[in-house]
Amino acid sequence: MKKTFIALVMIMIIAGGTVAAQSSATAPDQNSATSTTNPTAPTKPSAPNTPSVTSPTKPSAPNVPSATAPTKPSATAPNTPAATAPNTPTDADKVKDTVSVISPVIVAVFDLDKVMTDSPKAKLLQDKLDQEGQDLAARLEGDKASLTPEQYKQKQDATYAIYLVDKQDTQKQLDDLVNQALAQLAQEKQLTVILYKSSVAFGGIDITADVIQKLS
Secondary structure (H helix, E strand, O other), X not given: OHHHXXXXXXXXXXXXXXXXXXXXXXXXXXXXXXXXXXXXXXXXXXXXXXXXXXOOOOOOOOOOOOOOOOOOOOOXXXXXXXXXXXXXXXXXHHHHHHHHHOOOOOEEEEOHHHHHHHXXXXXXXXXXXXXXHHHHXXXXXXXXXXXXXXXXXXXHHHHHHHHHHHXXXXXXXXXXXXXXXXXXXXXXXXXXXXXXXXXXXXXXXXXXXXXXXXXX
């Protein structure tokens, strides 16, 4: 049974292949018939080339130079010259310069006590002071009898204070007179130094007589 079915299938396959072959041999070529009998259709003219409308090119913005901040000059400190220490002269240089500038030293001396006793102006001032002292003492002695010891002591202190004021005034006048005379002599005789004779053991030009003459 099975073998009979297989044989039938094979016969059908073979028969189908034969019919198909005959049909392909007898059927006219549809494409070839169309190409010989149908006239060629006219070619439809192509649409003219219409230039495409292009939007105008937008002009580009001009190149604007970018605003740059001006360069700030750097602040530079001015060149300050270095301070150089001045040349300090040595002690030897100082002595040399001093010796070359100073003129020869001329030293003079005078006897102050002799000037006070022998000078007419000095004697006049001293005599006046002595007289004032004597007058104060006389008035104090005259009031002593009428004063208590305590009152007398106060009077005595007051009288002495008056005498000291007079003495200081007289001494100042004498000093001014002597210094004036010494200044004049130093200029006249080109004296460099004038000392008291009592302070100098030896040497120096004695100008005592000249001072007395200036105070005459």
